[in-house]
Structure formats: C-alpha cells, structure tokens
C-alpha cells in the first residue's frame with residue numbers, strides 16, 4: 001500500500017479520551033482514515049468502539065482529544081455546520097435498522113427529508129442507490145418481505161444515498177450466513193471503488209477483515225494498540241494481537 005504520511009486524512013482522531021467514572025474506556029485513542037481506503041477497526045466487546053463512533057458523530061462528548069472530519073475540528077463547528085458535515089458520513093448499523101412500517105422506497109427517502117435541495121431528485125437518488133446494491137426491483141417491498149441479506153443491501157443503499165465521503169460500517173456481516181456475508185463484503189468493495197468512499201469498518205469477522213481491509217487497527221486498552229495490514233498484524237508476536245487471529 002502507498003505511503004500515506006503526506007496526505008491529509010479525511011477523518012483524524014487525536015488523543016481521544018473518554019471515561020465513565022472509573023471506567024476509562026478511551027485513553028488517548030488516535031487514528032487516521034485516508035481517502036478511498038478501507039480501514040478495519042477491531043476490538044474486543046466493550047473495548048470502546050461504539051463510544052469512539054458516538055464521539056465522531058456527536059452523540060457523545062469526549063473528555064479530551066480532537067476529531068477532525070475533512071479538515072474541520074468538530075468541536076469548533078456550530079450545530080448547523082456539524083449537521084452539514086454529518087451528511088458526508090453514511091452509516092450501516094448493526095442489524096440493518098430499517099423502519100418496519102415503511103416500504104424500501106420510504107426507508108431510502110427518509111434521510112433525504114431533512115434536505116429540501118434533494119426534493120426534486122429524491123426519486124432518482126433512490127433508484128440509483130438501489131441499483132448500486134442490485135435491488136431496484138425491491139423498491140415497493142416492505143422490510144418483512146426481505147431476506148437478511150437483502151435488508152443489509154437496502155441499509156447499504158440508504159447509507160450511500162447522500163453520496164457520503166465516509167461510510168462507517170458497524171458489524172456489516174453479523175447475523176448473515178457465510179455466503180451472504182461474502183456477497184455483502186463484495187458489495188462494500190464495489191461501492192468503495194465506484195464512489196471512492198473511505199470506509200471505517202468495525203467488525204469481529206476476521207474473514208471480512210482479511211478480504212476488505214487495506215489497513216487494520218486494534219483498539220486495545222483504550223488506545224490504537226497496533227496498526228498495519230492484515231498480513232502484518234497476523235504475523236505479530238504480541239500475545240494481545242495474536243488473540244485476534246486465533
């Protein structure tokens with residue numbers, strides 16, 4: 001992989017700290033996400049991955065440290081500026097999180113509602129997003145009529161509908177059978193290539209990490225304990241690192 005040191009990261013987290021009483025979850029976590037890369041973040045259950053993401057999207061305030069999205073320190077932004085910046089981030093949540101009472105079309109239109117500028121284009125954006133995940137024909141179906149893999153695809157279509165620069169995937173393959181999981185991984189790779197998005201992928205799925213990652217970070221003891229390619233990390237002699245590759 002090419003050297004990234006001289007390129008400005010699209011997401012830059014520096015020395016992030018967050019504690020809940022005596023529970024020191026993030027102890028100076030630092031990471032950079034670069035343009036058009038697939039970065040996998042791994043950490044044991046309870047290691048602070050969700051806390052970190054919540055800080056990035058403004059759902060939680062860090063105790064210390066900085067978060068820069070596309071060169072802007074989020075703590076210095078007004079709510080309006082921050083909301084605008086957040087449209088540059090798409091999410092694929094654990095378990096797809098579709099609204100059960102809405103059709104696929106309505107689920108996809110939902111993130112567009114807040115933006116009057118998309119009112120005229122919404123039909124086209126919905127169709128393009130569905131086409132990107134190969135499910136144009138599912139537009140009028142209800143979520144209950146979709147398989148788990150289809151739901152995940154629709155959730156992915158919703159994540160990319162505003163053409164975000166960054167996509168955060170939270171456990172994208174959890175709950176899927178191995179074949180469907182592979183299909184979703186291939187789709188994620190395809191989307192990254194088509195839209196040149198930068199992806200931060202939180203996963204416990206080693207197969208997913210091996211196939212998709214350009215780079216990996218292990219969140220251990222509240223810090224970026226080690227980062228490198230899958231191969232580099234898999235070859236580590238460090239016991240804490242080896243535990244992930246057993």
Ligand SMILES: Nc1ncnc2c1ncn2[C@@H]1O[C@H](COP(=O)(O)OP(=O)(O)OP(=O)(O)O)[C@@H](O)[C@H]1O
Pocket residue numbers: 020023025043044045046047048049050051052
């Ligand atoms: N709002 C909160 N109040 C108190 N403690 C919290 C809060 N949110 C998270 N924590 C604690 O922070 C720690 C990290 O939780 P977090 O949800 O970030 O883990 P995670 O790495 O995402 O785990 P998993 O892989 O299971 O999703 C846990 O000890 C959790 O109990």
